[in-house]
Amino acid sequence: MLSFESDYVNGAHPEVLKALIDTNDEVISGYGNDRFWNSAAQKIRTACACEQAQVYFLTGGTQTNQVVISTLLRPYEGVIAATTGHVNGHEAGAIEYSGHKVLTLPHHDGCIDADELRAYIQAFYADGSHDHMVFPGMVYISHPTEYGTLYTKEQLTAISAVCREYDIPLFLDGARLGYGLMSPDTDVTLPDLAQLCDVFYIGGTKVGALCGEAVVFTRGNMPKQFATMVKQHGAMLAKGRLTGVQFDALFTDDLYQRIGAHAIRMAQLLKAAFAEKGYEFFLQSPTNQQFVILDNDTLKRLQGQVKFSVWEPLDEHRTVARFVTSWSTREEDIAALRVLI
Amino acid sequence: MLSFESDYVNGAHPEVLKALIDTNDEVISGYGNDRFWNSAAQKIRTACACEQAQVYFLTGGTQTNQVVISTLLRPYEGVIAATTGHVNGHEAGAIEYSGHKVLTLPHHDGCIDADELRAYIQAFYADGSHDHMVFPGMVYISHPTEYGTLYTKEQLTAISAVCREYDIPLFLDGARLGYGLMSPDTDVTLPDLAQLCDVFYIGGTKVGALCGEAVVFTRGNMPKQFATMVKQHGAMLAKGRLTGVQFDALFTDDLYQRIGAHAIRMAQLLKAAFAEKGYEFFLQSPTNQQFVILDNDTLKRLQGQVKFSVWEPLDEHRTVARFVTSWSTREEDIAALRVLI
Amino acid sequence: MLSFESDYVNGAHPEVLKALIDTNDEVISGYGNDRFWNSAAQKIRTACACEQAQVYFLTGGTQTNQVVISTLLRPYEGVIAATTGHVNGHEAGAIEYSGHKVLTLPHHDGCIDADELRAYIQAFYADGSHDHMVFPGMVYISHPTEYGTLYTKEQLTAISAVCREYDIPLFLDGARLGYGLMSPDTDVTLPDLAQLCDVFYIGGTKVGALCGEAVVFTRGNMPKQFATMVKQHGAMLAKGRLTGVQFDALFTDDLYQRIGAHAIRMAQLLKAAFAEKGYEFFLQSPTNQQFVILDNDTLKRLQGQVKFSVWEPLDEHRTVARFVTSWSTREEDIAALRVLI
Amino acid sequence: MLSFESDYVNGAHPEVLKALIDTNDEVISGYGNDRFWNSAAQKIRTACACEQAQVYFLTGGTQTNQVVISTLLRPYEGVIAATTGHVNGHEAGAIEYSGHKVLTLPHHDGCIDADELRAYIQAFYADGSHDHMVFPGMVYISHPTEYGTLYTKEQLTAISAVCREYDIPLFLDGARLGYGLMSPDTDVTLPDLAQLCDVFYIGGTKVGALCGEAVVFTRGNMPKQFATMVKQHGAMLAKGRLTGVQFDALFTDDLYQRIGAHAIRMAQLLKAAFAEKGYEFFLQSPTNQQFVILDNDTLKRLQGQVKFSVWEPLDEHRTVARFVTSWSTREEDIAALRVLI
DSSP states (O other), X not given: OEEOSOTTSSOOOHHHHHHHHHHTTSOOOSSSOSHHXXXXXXXXXXXXXXTTXXXXXXXXXXXXXXXXXXXXXXXXXXXXXXXXXXXXXXXXXXXXXXXXXXXXXXXXXXXXXXXXXXXXXXXHHHXXXXXXXXXXXXXXXXXXXXXXXXXXXXXXXXXXXXHHHTTOOEEEEETTHHHHHTOTXXXXXXXXXXXXXXXXXXXXXXXXXXXXXXXXXXXSOOOXXXXXXXXXXXXXXXXXXXXXXXXXXXXXXXXXXXXXXXXXXXXXXXXXXHHHTTOEESSOOOSSEEEEEEEHHHHHHXXXXXXXXXXXXXXXXXXXXXEEOOTTOOHHHHHHHHHHO | OEEOSOTTSSOOOHHHHHHHHHTTTSOOOSSSOSHHHHHHHHHHHHHHTOTTOEEEEESOHHHHHHHHXXXXXXXXXXXXXXXXXXXXXXXXXXXXXXXXXXXXXXXXXXXXXXXXXXXXXXXXXXXXXXXGSXXXXXXXXXXXXXXXXXXXXXXXXXXXXXXXXTTOOEEEEETTHXXXXXXXXXXXXXXXXXXXXXXXXXXXXXXXXXXXXXXXXSSSOOOTTHHHXXXXXXXXXXXXXXXXXXXXXXXXXXXXXXXXXXXXXXXXXXXXXXXXXXOEESSOXXXXXXXXXXXXXHHHHHHTTEEXXXXXXXXXXXXXXXXXXXXXXXXXXXXXXXXXX | OEEOSOTTSSOOOHHHHHHHHHTTTSOOOSSSOSHHHHHHHHHHHXXXXXXXXXXXXXXXXXXXXXXXXXXXXXXXXXXEEETTOHHHHSSTTHHHHTTOOEEEEOOBTTBOOHHHHHHHHHHHHHSTTGGGSOEEEXXXXXXXXXXXXXXXXXXXXXXXXXXXHTTOOEEXXXXXXXXXXXXTTOOOOHHHHHHHOSEEEEEOTTTTOSSOEEEEESSSOOOTTHHHHHHHTTOOOSSTHHHHHHHHHHTSTTHHHHHHHHHHHHHHHHHHHHHHTTXXXXXXXXXXXXXXXXXXXXHHHHHTTEEOEEEEEOSSSEEEEEEEOOTTOOHHHHHHHHHHO | OEEOSOTXXXXXXXXXXXXXXXXXXXXXXXXXXXXXXXXXXXXXXXXXXXXXOEEEEESOHHHHHHHHHHHHSOTTEEEEEETTOHHHHSSTTHHHHXXXXXXXXXXXXXXXXXXXXXXXXXXXXXXXXXXXXXXXXXXXXXXSXXXXXXXXXXXXXXXXXXXXHTTOOEEEEETTHHHHHTOTTOOOOHHHHHHHOSEEEEXXXXXXXXXXXXXXXXXXXXXXXHHHHHHHTTOOOSSTHHHHHHHHHHTSTTHHHHHHHHHHHHHHHHHHXXXXXXXXXXXXXXXXXXXXXXXXXXXXXXXXXXXXXXXXXXXXXXXXXXEEOOTTOOHHHHHHHHHHO
């Protein structure tokens, strides 16, 4: 069945798979820090125009959020996130499991606002009881957000400024970063992220890999004995090559960008198809996730013909549906969808 | 360079890799429980002669130990292990990170003893202060052990009996289980494990997969909302297919057994080669890890010619070295090694 | 200086102190479960009209909330509370430290609403992704609330009904319960609480003791090995007598009720004094905490003359101030305050 | 019944109780850092001859060990202790609950040995796999030990030197410190401890207080936001006065020393009585805990006449019994005991 369910329902991009095949017989010592890790890390440093970046490869998004947040926070600190932030609602309490509170700010189409962030931190320190409260110790944002939306460079700069004013790290969850970077509607680049964030991750699982996320510490701020703590979280692969080889492929010949650009182009075709047929959108997403409003009869009919996600009910008669494109989406898939909708 | 460093320094067994290639374009919903998981799980149930077994796939050994132990233990319980147990010394405190103590018993070539286990538990309950102590809530063993040794069926039966007497689960870490099962010196089978253990895992990472361990709950005792807790530990893959496809391949056409048998045969050739040349062994290992005593001059010389692990100093002049075989070890590798030693 | 700062700024009520003095030379075994614990527990059971109640004494409110919540929740569960709940904002992340998320509902003068609670839980289970989210595993309310307000018996009954419908425990934080029970504006009694809640605690620290909170499990639901887990949390006193003796005194000759009634009477005099002088109240509190709106000039002037808490700014010119009465507040203190305001 | 059960079975020393009575009506702001805390802290600084010491009051021993150890350790570190250390066996896993492993050394009558400590740390760093292991991050000792024995100044100096060589803090558990300091067989003083330890605590609960332990950070090394973390552990009293007032009394007119000296004198009388009657001792304890070997008939007979602790079986016919003295032990109690034994 035609599928726009998500960007993690296909295997690896053929070039990533080829890299796994080509390197399969090579003897590589375990636990990472092998030649593929080093090569991939260097390519990422170059792409980020950030030679001092420290790069570490993990396997999944929740794992990465948990490991990064819990190893950077002090025990008395929590992480600030949008109410809609993935770490707040959709990670089964992984942050709290690691002992830390998620402190929430309102979201604006998935984004937090720099002024509201500053006001939150100011109010915290102004509160005479703040020694009895959870200290804001990090800011977590995702880009694209849960709603596929993007921060502008100006917005990121403003958030980053607040973080530096209060000396707390800015952490950007880039599970779908490839789609954000290649959106025609963004002015944010990888070097911008390396400058504005203290740590971020470049998502692989949802951008062409079988698994893998590349954590980038931009300011020499990788915590001491980070690998030991990764092990302690159960997050270290014995065959570390698995992530290194894949990221080495993703950052060879601009594959990461090509995957992003392709999926964005497919998303635009999909959006155009829905728009043409008179559908409304829940919000304007410039990335590979499109949120379409379906009346419930259409919803029911389509569910038998194409795979997509039911996002949330809009009202009694209408539902928000999510359609997602990826490296594997083909123009003929969009054409086939256009016939159905 | 010739390598006997470990069983996780090569990629996937060709048949496992082929399965990944063959299924790469298939659309498969995320987070596991897909058709490959189901197929692999059923093949494992059959191999275990345990139809009620619940099977769940995770990515690595430390992760599996942490998730299984912490989700089965009550908060006031700890896990009993040999002092040499992997969970005790070589997992960066992953068990303690999850809030639980590792309670230690002496080891005998890596194994614990059923009588010492019973005595430990009896002494615990006899101690008038035991409400102020960590309750023994699980027994952890590995098979093969850290030293490559194996429990006999009689030993496992005795340990299992103690566990059932005190109603605490027996958990067997089978990171290298394939090598244990195919040793000529064992009388223990997969169905035996399914009968004697409450939970165990079948290691994939070290037995031909890129990553992956199959946890088997044998008595309907998978904890409620296990998948949610896996997510909470950061241990859930979005592309759950990665583990399912590999284990489906490992349990097709007896691949898991074939890998084990091959590595064991290579290990025996390797052992014979060392014996023939007059080397002594630190202990008699019937599996794919061989512990050879090298005088330090030989050690130094060999380190320039072949990769292996320095296990521990034996005395001032001699060192225990570990040589490991795997699916990728070839007879000509052994022949080449024989020339060097 | 005249003080209405809080109900924990004086020592013990004289009758409580006398009990400590009278029992000081008695030899009593350690760690609780001594004759004073047993006596106090029985008096509490009687006061609650709940013979099956299990009573355990801890030392402080945050400790009690942490121990009760973390020992009753399963690892994948969080606790539902009002955004204003003490556990959400004012316990330095003690619940998250124990691994659990606080799931928030809107508050209505500090209270949660049964319908909103049901809607929250229904929405959770209706969400197709709920296996990736934190399960609602307990409901936490406080009575009086952070704002000194009270639930009616009808409201508590409705909340309790939702909890039982979904089989999750209702936990009531009674840090200031004595003041709630003796308010003229309540229809809620201790036996009501024992019927409607699964667990609650009777606050001692803020109601005449030097320290101590009595946890009441109403349905035989004290977790197995609760004392061991109390120890594990660092919450067990070697001289358990300290809490037992105090609670035995508090529940002798209706002392707990007398303390509550006295403080309430003082609060009403205080409220009348402010009202008479034309002050407005932030909200109508029927208990020992009164929230008065002060213009900032008055605030400044009064701060030099009497101790009270600055609650929060209301607007640019006005501030919410909190005045609290206790067992030690005297009529002449109110009279002295009246002169100042 | 005559009781030598423990040093926490009586109430407060009369001078401590008097201080609580005398200050009961005083208005004192909550959560510690009040005038009694400040006064007690200054007296402790003076007694320690350590003006830069930072002093914080907690309520019990396990709590203190958990809070100090978990707030000083980094996440990847564990604490080294004797196998017999209280934190290893008798605190219900409180250290592991906080996420850290207890790394054990052999004990010598309850003490660890500096050379064995150095060897342990050296072996750790020499192990090529140590990034996968728990780092030694602190040394925990108790003085007196679990067996009532004491370190000499030379031994402490040697342990301290190893700690400083490896830059890990030395933490001394002084639950019964008063008895250690006043033993005729010690050359260790409070100023010595302040010089040699990085942090230690002065036990109150077992030395005349109702509850309370004074933590002393000797080198400006109290962790940032320590009070917030104390709150997070549920270890902060609202009426912080309770510990401050008691320690202020304990350090007034040498009360702490007088209590220690009295109990030691009683212990020596007790020891002499047993020795005179021909009893043997399990080991030579120079403090207030005496370990006497009783044949099992005598054990049984005495249990009906006097309270003491059964420590452990020695062999089939004999048992080690513990007799403890305290501030409340009187000469006539020893005389009465002499008649019975």
